[in-house]
Amino acid sequence: MQLYNKLSAKEREALIEEAGEDRLTLSFYAYAKIGNPQLFRNHLFLAWDQMDVLGRIYVAHEGINAQLSVPAKNFDVFKKFIDEIYFLENVRLNIAIEHDAKAFLKLKVKVRKKIVADGLNDASFDVTNRGIHVDAEKFNALLDDPDTVLVDMRNHYESEIGHFKGAITPDVDTFRDSLPIIEEDLKDYKEDKNLVMYCTGGIRCEKASAYYKHKGFKKVFQLEGGIIEYARQVEKQNLENKFLGKNFVFDHRRSERISEDVIAHCHQCGKACDTHVNCANEACHLLFIQCEECAMEMNNCCSEECMKINSLPFEEQKALRKGKGNSNKIFKKGRSEVLKYKV
Structure with a gap:
């Protein structure tokens, strides 16, 4: 019984490219009392793995929080499956505005204490x-x-x-x-x-x-x-759009555009830009905003130090980052001293 991924992200990416099929990016959540989150987690993984569903899903005693990529051809089967779970019947599915077949490259279903880390009692x-x-x-x-x-x-x-x-x-x-x-x-x-x-x-x-x-x-x-x-709803009902810029999303797309306004700036040169990237140095992986010109000049890195490390042979880079983790520091882009134009 396979309860975990056996394919790497690169192997999955190659399979998606070879298939050339449309995939839908969506998310949903539900607060509910789940008696055995581990058993429920295994049930979801077995079913969704068979449907070629990919994504990041958190399961806890308090409910489920899911961000998924579903093959368009399997959507009806997927919908039928979740509708047969009593607390997910007709749950609202937030379908992405922009779809990317590579939004997720693995199926990760994890048991957590909470489906959102809120720190509340x-x-x-x-x-x-x-x-x-x-x-x-x-x-x-x-x-x-x-x-x-x-x-x-x-x-x-x-x-x-x-x-x-x-x-x-x-x-x-x-x-x-x-x-x-x-x-x-x-x-x-x-x-x-x-x-x-x-x-x-x-x-x-x-x-x-x-x-x-x-x-x-x-x-x-x-x-x-x-x-x-x-x-x-704004698009469907022709309402005034009061949102400015992009909506940040937690998958490989990183964002989807809601309006044409660009309200952010490149963290390296200050030019109007709202494109999030991760530093190409895997030991850093800092999330920050970088324009195309700076990406070329800095070789997709956040600093000169990372550029030097990223230019080393792969084995040397791997040795340098052995035993070190990025943790949540990768998201603290506005606090990083290597970026000139910070938040």
């Missing part, structure tokens, strides 16, 4: 007492209300390349960092302001809205389906 408040879900049209109306405070629940590297007009964008590295900061900054608005939140697909707002209601905020709203669903 769920037993201390009612996690089901969530804020009011609003669609794109109602969301736009709330943004036009002078009594609305709009908050981006994402991290700094996400909001830097795209966010809604007038949004508060906390300068944080993680979701758990943002919760107490927002609470403190908005403490004077608990009674009379509309607290409106949004994130990529909605999952972070699910828990955050309940948390802020517990903390005394009276009028709490969240954008249903997040930026992904908002963009879809």
